[in-house]
Amino acid sequence: MAARKPGQLEDRFTTKEMAEGTYSAQLVNQFHRNSDVDSSKTAQHHTIGPGPNQVASGVHNHDGTESRSLLEGVSLTGAKGGNAALASVIAALVQLGAEDNTTA
Numbered sequence: 001m002a003a004r005k006p007g008q009l010e011d012r013f014t015t016k017e018m019a020e021g022t023y024s025a026q027l028v029n030q031f032h033r034n035s036d037v038d039s040s041k042t043a044q045h046h047t048i049g050p051g052p053n054q055v056a057s058g059v060h061n062h063d064g065t066e067s068r069s070l071l072e073g074v075s076l077t078g079a080k081g082g083n084a085a086l087a088s089v090i091a092a093l094v095q096l097g098a099e100d101n102t103t104a
């Protein structure tokens with residue numbers, strides 16, 4: 001066991017590796033075998049994919065194959081020939097974070 005530093009408690013379970021802050025590849029692999037992966041949004045590790053507890057790849061698009069579709073759950077309404085459809089599109093864009101500064 002490494003020499004204790006002033007104020008450090010003696011711990012017979014702490015290995016020299018732990019005391020020095022270095023870990024063998026075997027020990028790190030043991031930790032990772034038991035690590036939580038994609039179990040929740042606060043999991044320690046996440047895989048790449050479209051799931052709710054996964055992360056998107058750096059080259060993802062929003063077509064629903066690699067990540068969530070950009071307009072998933074948004075419904076456009078109104079006749080295509082009138083202003084009702086335009087109002088629906090504006091409302092959908094506002095849901096995505098756009099600011100509506102249109103006038104009547």
